[in-house]
Amino acid sequence: MKEYKFDNSFLFGSSTSGPQCEGFYGKVNKSIWDYWFEIAADKFHNKVGPEFTSHFFRDYKEDIKLLKETGHTAFRTSIQWSRIVKNFDTLELDDVAVEFYHNVIDELIKNDIEPIICLYHFDMPLTLQERGGFENREVVNLYAKYAYKMFELYGDKVKKWFTFNEPVVVAEGGYLYEFHYPAVVDFKRAVQIAYNMNIASALAVKAYRELKQDGDIGIILNLTPSYPRDENNKEDLKASHICDLIFNRSFLDPAVRGEFPIDLINLLKEYDLTPNCEVSDKELLKENTISLLGINYYQPRRVKARESKLSVDYLMPETFFEPYEMPGRMMNPHRGWEIYYKGIYDIAKNIQNNYNNIKWIVMENGMGVEGEEKFIENGFVQDDYRIEFISEHLKYLHTAIEEGANCIGFLMWTFIDCWSWLNSYKNRYGFIRLDLDSEKKTIKKSGYWFKELSKNRILK
Numbered sequence: 001m002k003e004y005k006f007d008n009s010f011l012f013g014s015s016t017s018g019p020q021c022e023g024f025y026g027k028v029n030k031s032i033w034d035y036w037f038e039i040a041a042d043k044f045h046n047k048v049g050p051e052f053t054s055h056f057f058r059d060y061k062e063d064i065k066l067l068k069e070t071g072h073t074a075f076r077t078s079i080q081w082s083r084i085v086k087n088f089d090t091l092e093l094d095d096v097a098v099e100f101y102h103n104v105i106d107e108l109i110k111n112d113i114e115p116i117i118c119l120y121h122f123d124m125p126l127t128l129q130e131r132g133g134f135e136n137r138e139v140v141n142l143y144a145k146y147a148y149k150m151f152e153l154y155g156d157k158v159k160k161w162f163t164f165n166e167p168v169v170v171a172e173g174g175y176l177y178e179f180h181y182p183a184v185v186d187f188k189r190a191v192q193i194a195y196n197m198n199i200a201s202a203l204a205v206k207a208y209r210e211l212k213q214d215g216d217i218g219i220i221l222n223l224t225p226s227y228p229r230d231e232n233n234k235e236d237l238k239a240s241h242i243c244d245l246i247f248n249r250s251f252l253d254p255a256v257r258g259e260f261p262i263d264l265i266n267l268l269k270e271y272d273l274t275p276n277c278e279v280s281d282k283e284l285l286k287e288n289t290i291s292l293l294g295i296n297y298y299q300p301r302r303v304k305a306r307e308s309k310l311s312v313d314y315l316m317p318e319t320f321f322e323p324y325e326m327p328g329r330m331m332n333p334h335r336g337w338e339i340y341y342k343g344i345y346d347i348a349k350n351i352q353n354n355y356n357n358i359k360w361i362v363m364e365n366g367m368g369v370e371g372e373e374k375f376i377e378n379g380f381v382q383d384d385y386r387i388e389f390i391s392e393h394l395k396y397l398h399t400a401i402e403e404g405a406n407c408i409g410f411l412m413w414t415f416i417d418c419w420s421w422l423n424s425y426k427n428r429y430g431f432i433r434l435d436l437d438s439e440k441k442t443i444k445k446s447g448y449w450f451k452e453l454s455k456n457r458i459l460k
Contacts, residue, residue, distance in 0.1 A: 004398040004459040011114065011409025012454040013074035014067075014431065015364050017121035017165065020418040021056035022080065028094045029082040031123040032133075032181040033421070048424035054416045054434050054441075060104050063441070067415055068111045070431050070447040071454030075108055076116035076294075076363060076411055078165065081146055082125040088142050091149055098153065105157050116361075116411075117154065118162040118220060118294075119147050119204065122170060122180065122421070129182070134170065134196045135189060137278075144203035151211050159215030161208060162294050163201040165363075166222040167251055168194060176316065179422060187315040188273050195275035198254045198285065205288040219255045220294030220363045223248050224301040225343050225350075229324045235305035239321035242267065243303045246317050256293065256355045258286040271315055293351070296364035296413075297344050297393075299337045302326050334369040334385075335427055341392040348400035348407060357406045365393055366413035368427030381433050381444040390446070394459050412450075416441055 006012075019033060027034075037049030056063055056077075067075055084097040108115045120143070128139050147163065155161075164170075173180030175190035201219050208217040226244040228236035245264040253261050259282075268274045304324040310316070330339045344362070351360055367389040369375075375382050394410060401407055417430035425436060431447035434440075453459060 001460055004395055006398065006457045006459070008457065009408070010457070011074040011361065011411070012450070013072040013076070013113070013116075013409070014412045014415040015076040015116075016056070016414045016416075016418055017118070017123075018078040018080035018083065019050055019053075019121060019123040020414075020420060021054050021077065021416070022083070023052045023055050023057050024050065025057040026096065027080065027083045028086045028097070030126040031080070031082040032126055032129050033123060034082075035126045035129075036181040044422055045424040045426045048419070050419055053419040055439065056416075057100065060100075061107055063416060064104075064107045064111055064113065066432055066441060066443065066447075067108075067113055069451065070415070070443060071451030072113050072415070073454060074114040074116055074409060074411060075415070076118060076162075077104070078118040078121040078123075079150055080123055081120060081143075082123060084150075085125070085146060088125065088128060088146075091145055093149070101154065105154060109157060114160070115158050116160040116162070117150075117158045118165050119143075119150060120163065121165040122173075124170075133174075133182075134193050134200065137196065137199075140196050140200045140203065143200045144207055147204035148207035148211070151208050151213060155208075155211060155213040155215065160292060160361075161215060161217045162220045162292075162363075163204040163217070164197060165220045165294075166296060167197040167201070167219070168247060169222065170194075170197060172247075172317075185316075187317075191268060191273045192275040194250055195277070198251060199281055201255065201290075202284050202288040205290060206284070209288070216290075216292035216359070218290040218292035218294055219251065220296060221248070221251050221255070222296040222298070222364070223252070223347050224297075224299065225346050226301045226303060227326075229302065229304035229326075233305070236303070239303045239305045242320040243301060243317070246320075247301065252355065254285050255290050256358055258289045260285075267320075273315070291359070293355075293358050293360040294363035295347060295351075295360055297347060297362065298365065300340045300343045302329075302338075332367060332369075334371065335367070337368075339367075339389065341396050344393050345396040345400045348397060348405040349403075352400070352403075352405045357404065359406050359408055361409040361411065362397065362407065363411050364413040365390070365410070366429045368429050370427050372428040372433070376433075380442050381446075383444050383446045386444070386446040387449050390450070391459060398459070 041047045086092045105115045171190040171194040226240040228240035230236045302324040303321040310319045414429050416432040417428045417434040433442045
């Protein structure tokens, strides 16, 4: 049986986000999620909102002990803009929040776990959303000032920073498919949001470099390899190319190469979707590319050429392609997503061959399971399916690393079953089970397995 040996410097860990693990606990400002739950609780699974989540704000010391017990050498979370900033215009900070994030970072370091911090994870402060959110360049500039302040506060201890998590989801969720607030459908506004978030990210990179800190700054992208139904069919190839431009390269290219793909620019021009730009934007993007890329990978995207035309009067990404269900595909029966292990290898080779082999980390990879309590035996979850899911992805990743891919770590989503946007606790992803009634946190079989993997660095 082949053994897959990982270098001692390779990071093993998991990721979460502030709004999904901390709970409200006296935040000085509401986020769009706090507000949306107030006005539309019926949209949330079992009417469970973000008030309590997994209590990381209260339990962080005990939770970090669990990270240690499950072999973590790295942990990614996010600072909540709505928690730490009291006044967004003056940048007055909340002292309790400042101390909380200091304490979390210090506790991680004390336990030999590297803190990795993201500055924004879907949690626009409500006050700023009321000004237009990232449609408004004023908000973009306020974000850059917030980023600069966070680097000043924590940059001596945090050496891996990320500007955004899955920024394309902000655009598609809030402005195309109605699964994030403000839940509107407007392709042109979605394009403007995506463009402005690219500018915001570059401004944050610029701020980091101005401080001359000695770490890395990057962005976390959820890359979904776009596979055509038929590799020999020109129309299918065109459909997958456009899909890739919209959902992957719209952020990947400006972040790493410092420019948007010319095919994307031409597509937006053709359909009158070109965003409002400023003269200095092109130079800003070119001069402020990232030094570290975070990649979230869950499933592929399979597409085919449209078999029936959609009206160009009602533009959506699906105007240019249709989803394709590949016969015989492997599925997660508990979540409804395709499982395609090789996708992580294909991503690795794409980054290696087309994006300067930039240094990168798998920031999220995970298997959600609805009704996971049915796998409880002798008091804890026997999640062999999760162990298999991780193992098979890691084997493909290891092969890519052997071939020269510059991946330096693998972080799972997530460490403790956490609250998940409109889905609350429907799909469980954690190494540790959260009992919603007793609030007891119990390590699953995968958590013990992960500890051995991290300790021995060998996958069989």
